[in-house]
Amino acid sequence: MDPERLQRLLGGPELVRLRQKLSRKLLREGGGRLSLSRVSDAERAAVERLIGRSPRQGRSLSVDLETLSHALLRAGVAENLRVALEALDGPLIDERARREEERRRWAELMVDYRGRADTLGLGGWLEALQAGGLLKRLARGSEPRGRALLEAALGVLERLPVQGMSLSALAAECLGDAHGLDTGRPVAALVRRALARHWRGGVARVDPDERSIWAHAGVLVGGDITSAVLTLRLPVRPGRGLDSALSCYCHEAEPTWLTLRQLLRHPPAWNGAGRDVFVCENPAVVAEAAERLGGDSAPLIATWGRPGAAVLTLLEQLQAAGAVLHYHGDFDWAGISMANALLERFAMHPWRMGSGDLKRYADLDGKPLAGRSLEAGWDPGLRAVLEERGRAVHEEQLIDLLLEDLRVG
Structure with missing residues (x-):
């Protein structure tokens, strides 16, 4: 090996492309003839000098790698072409x-x-x-x-x-x-x-937050007393301390806040098998049900907008207990998005959320729709009806109808 001569013959930045082409040919085929187009004067001169070929003209060049390897060996520059290329540029790696x-x-x-x-x-x-x-x-x-x-x-x-x-x-x-x-x-x-x-x-959310993700597996992030869910008359078997308290609230028909901590640390013994439990988006529905129906109201939960960790945890518990879940939300694109996520995740029934329902609300005013329109997974026709209407229908506008469904007494 003669590093100085090798550097003069085949080294330098002007011959980088030539060395790269030679390296790839060696790695992929082990040898053979290399053809180059648009060759530079430096590339042509280097090859001709190495193999002892007389100068030629043109923009293409063809050289046999075995011939080049023998020429390097005869000249005492390197044992073979691969050794020469690795001495100049490091180990050959087939990427x-x-x-x-x-x-x-x-x-x-x-x-x-x-x-x-x-x-x-x-x-x-x-x-x-x-x-x-x-x-x-x-x-x-x-x-x-x-x-x-x-x-x-x-x-x-x-x-x-x-x-x-x-x-x-x-x-x-x-x-x-x-x-x-x-x-x-x-x-x-x-x-x-x-x-x-x-x-x-x-988790029944397109982009779930940290608390909801961990709560899905019963894990508390921090104290988890800020995530809570508003409920009314959820049926529970009296027994342990929290269950007895919830049973009293159910009997008195008083709205109850349950924190995520309570739901995970002391899971209530829900008496939900085969029972209808209604889920709404707006807490105003819970307030009106408690005020106007009292003990004649069916079990009710409010998500208070997009459901958080406590809401999702409660729904998982009630579904596991065999409750029959029904969901109602706002007729707007945000409401459709929330309903899609919930109905996809849970065995939940739409509650007055069909295209036929929306048509019956034609006389109701509402805010102009905002945001990107969405397909309703439970009713393919709802999107077109809502787009044609162009205005939202919010739960507060339908409280009387919803309370009719909630009345059980």
Whole structure:
């Protein structure tokens, strides 16, 4: 090897393209003839000098790599062409082969964990991680780190659900770090993705907040006393302290606030099997039902706009208890969006939310519609009727009708 001569013969920035073409040909085909178009004077001169060919004219060039390799050996410059190219530019790496090997290793990783994910009903989550590349990004391209992150995330998911355990306690138990599931941590990102979209049906929101995601698995973020749900006459079996209190509120027909903390730490013994439970968007409906119907009102819940963690947790509990859920919301695009999410997530029936219902409200005034129009998943004809009307119908305008449905006495 003669590094100085090699540098003079084949080195330098003016021959970078030539060296790259030679390297790719070696890596992909192992040799053969390389044809170059639009060659520079420096490239032509370098090849002709190496193989001892007389100067020629033209903008194309063809050279046999084996001939070039023998010429380097005879001249005592390098053992062969590959040795020469690696001495000038470092080890030759087939990027295409490297990427294929990397894809193979990541695919194998997913296969290794498929059984555990399927046991949890999370095969779709694993497929989404692979298709979207989230795990690879969080691992910064390192397959061993990706394996460690997936192992940790599955360990957390296998511990769920819990009953009102704090997020920090869960992280300390599963990861040995009380902050291991904080926002911004890679394991937390993986677990949240599973809970939000795949674990036990996911969260009934297009873009669920942190509290709702963790509450879906019984985990409390902070004290969780600020997330609450307004209820009226929800049936509960008296027994433990909270259940007895709720039973009294039900008997007295007084609206009741339930915090997420109460729902997760002390899940009520809901007596809901086969019972109709109505869900509305506006708390004014609850207030009027309590005032005008009292003990003659059916069980009622208000989401108070887009449902938060406490609302979603309560609906999950009532559905598990066998309650028959009915939903009514505003006739506007935001209301359609909320209804779509809830009816997709829960076995819930639309309550006076059809296109025929909206047509009967033609004489009612309303605010002009705002936002992007949406298809109603439960009634394909509703979108066109609402677009033609051009104005919203809010629950406050329909309270008398809704109370007729709620009257059970």
